[in-house]
Amino acid sequence: MTLKERDKKHLWHPLTQHKIHPEAIPITKAKGALLYGEDGTTYIDGIASWYTAMFGHCNDFILHKVQQQMQQLDQIVFAGFTHKPAIQLSEALIKMLPDNQEKIFFSDNGSTANEVGIKMALQYHFNKGEKRNTIIAFEDGFHGDTFGAMSASGLSVYNGPFEDFFIDVKRIPTPNSKNIQSVLEQLHTIIKSNEVAAFIYEPLVQGANAMHMFEAEHLNHILRICKEHKILTIADEVMTGFGKTGRDFASDFIEEKPDIISMSKALTAGFVPMAVTSCTQETYDAFLDDSVGKAFFHAHTYSANPIACSAALAAIELLQSDEIQNNIQRIIASHKTFNAQIKAHPKVRSTRQKGVIFALDLHIEMDRYGKKRYKIFNHFMKKGVFLRPLGNTIYILAPYVITPKELKKIYEAIAELLEKV
The missing domain is CATH 3.40.640.10 (Type I PLP-dependent aspartate aminotransferase-like (Major domain))
Structure with missing residues (x-):
């Protein structure tokens, strides 16, 4: 029996209507900005697991x-x-x-x-x-x-x-x-x-x-x-x-x-x-x-x-280390560059940024936890990116240790979504 099947027997997950969304995705390992699924799929953790793992998962120093x-x-x-x-x-x-x-x-x-x-x-x-x-x-x-x-x-x-x-x-x-x-x-x-x-x-x-x-x-x-x-x-x-x-x-x-x-x-x-x-x-x-x-x-x-x-x-x-402070500034600058590229897109209603927090609103109406929202979530997961839309808002709050390549993949997944919406 897989972890997904065993999970459904006894577990009640937060913020979840289990009649509509009965399955959770099993994660067996995490390192840096990456999550590893039971099926071998790798996901970039674009929200640092609800803004907690800001120094990356299983950070060796910590x-x-x-x-x-x-x-x-x-x-x-x-x-x-x-x-x-x-x-x-x-x-x-x-x-x-x-x-x-x-x-x-x-x-x-x-x-x-x-x-x-x-x-x-x-x-x-x-x-x-x-x-x-x-x-x-x-x-x-x-x-x-x-x-x-x-x-x-x-x-x-x-x-x-x-x-x-x-x-x-x-x-x-x-x-x-x-x-x-x-x-x-x-x-x-x-x-x-x-x-x-x-x-x-x-x-x-x-x-x-x-x-x-x-x-x-x-x-x-x-x-x-x-x-x-x-x-x-x-x-x-x-x-x-x-x-x-x-x-x-x-x-x-x-x-x-x-x-x-x-x-x-x-x-x-x-x-x-x-x-x-x-x-x-x-x-x-x-x-x-x-x-x-x-x-x-x-x-x-x-x-x-x-x-x-x-x-x-x-x-x-x-x-307080130079490495993390430099990473923070790198992420801030990277978000600003991405914002300049997509803010005028017809499917983007508005964008905003504070520090490493970046958010954009899609030019569509949708419920916070409705079917459209889950379609967007699934789009990102298929691209190997874990983002958790808040209604029509997509935001990035990635770990400070995310690499430029990983951050670029998040941006590309968002850009692809804008062409699909």
Whole structure:
């Protein structure tokens, strides 16, 4: 019996309607930017497996560091204990993060990183004796699948059955040069009419929202108003963090720095699950009290897992290396060249780029997970390229180690699609 046949017996895959799409593609090996199927087919991983394996699959440098750590300390409770990898990782992250960040809280995935940030913000005001129970978020943003993070997310395709159970969230449009004044007016109205605890946002690029991009200048206006009203700001850098926008964090482009930052995905380079929520000293200080009840009672069994910490430390070391930084600039330049070649194509409605993130919208109407979308997906897979269209949006977010030849093959597969659509 093949892996594909065995898979269908017991497994339930995410974001999948199994009645329509009953089969998953078995992958038996991965190295660099390549995935190897059970049938011998090779695929170029054009999205770094949901933006995690940014340094390539099974990176030898990270693998060596993880193997060393596995022989020293595998897992230890992080409540009451500590260890060197967690301490070193906290020090490395604080050096990278915006200057106002001081404290590091560990969890285990991007959704829980945002859940932690939302709970921190709500309890911050509670501990100060203020009843603030409203969150502000962007329309069509996505912050995860746990209830707080899902409440803040505006994509109904994910949220439909659960909306009656959400916390109170008010939404504003993402800003642009045409609507910025209207957005700021809406923001003022919400603040005036509600007890707002926090504003959560994906800085500059909304990943699940078809890589929608907006300007730092406009976001800065929103953050400034929030700070004037003592509303904590939460930057969801789960997707954008660790070099993807051309800087360590998207928040580096923005003058007003967030009070809280959530991180995951590329944090551990795709090796093991882990997430981090960082915050300012002022945020942390609101939880210091003689009363145990004012402590932050949130925990994950694998918080600060030593193996995950060692993978993250190795990933940060690679990110800061000349080789990876040069690769990032090479990919950025390559995307710009490709964009110049295809942006005027009649089947291309629009294109956009931020750092190594490149996206184009096809000039056709289609459902996010409809039949047309799967035809496009299958086109790429037949060409040996793994891209995951978001409706009519095709995007590239490949590993930093992708070769020029592999990247060219992705471009060629997209160009061929444009002639077929």
